[in-house]
């Protein structure tokens with residue numbers, strides 16, 4: 001068990017993490033509250049992810065305008081989830097880059113409003129009116145863009161959080177926008193990805209020469225913060241796997257797992273869903289999109305777990 005202190009608050013808003021490179025960090029990191037990024041080039045700017053709902057995207061787009069007079073000509077969507085693609089409308093002049101899988105997943109997913117009303121009650125009504133702008137340029141494998149100032153490497157990481165994940169690496173700046181391959185002090189969720197794949201993606205991240213890791217949820221961090229999340233996945237894989245092998249259901253295993261400080265991470269009951277996915281993954285191929293039925297069943301089970309946890 002990796003002991004550590006869990007921060008409750010962290011710097012938010014547009015934070016310069018290297019010259020001309022910004023993380024846009026949301027408070028709490030809970031469902032729907034994700035991070036984004038801004039990379040300034042010589043004559044144009046690149047945005048990494050666009051947040052979920054207009055009340056989140058508008059202040060981000062405003063912060064981008066205050067930070068630079070450069071036009072945003074590129075949006076990179078790190079994966080298909082709506083808290084990373086829902087604000088694409090705010091950058092209408094930009095080409096939108098994503099992996100081919102992420103574009104396909106975004107289009108196939110549509111807008112599962114019934115599930116969102118349960119899982120994202122705070123933003124569901126607002127999100128319902130959002131028009132989805134799918135990626136306009138897709139790629140497979142590793143890619144690079146050059147903005148006149150620096151190399152922007154796009155590194156495939158799937159399957160980890162989803163089957164379409166990419167990360168954005170700025171080698172000259174030692175910065176990695178890991179997006180939802182990294183959750184810092186917010187419980188990661190693997191509902192549409194792979195536990196085994198995520199552990200591999202963690203090793204790939206730690207093999208990079210990076211000092212600053214911008215996660216999809218939670219504070220900007222270092223390799224140390226990222227390692228804590230990697231250790232969470234090892235706990236799910238190994239200790240969680242043993243509990244499931246012993247015949248426990250994912251709900252029982254979530255109660256029995258010695259989470260230690262991870263019990264203080266935001267949204268710890270996601271551990272139940274992660275264990276359910278891990279159990280499914282060990283039994284055979286897993287679907288690349290979660291059905292509304294599964295999402296709603298998991299929501300109910302996590303609420304029960306949360307109530308159980310509150311009594312202890």
Ligand SMILES: [Zn+2]
Pocket residue numbers: 079081161180
């Ligand atoms: Zn996501």
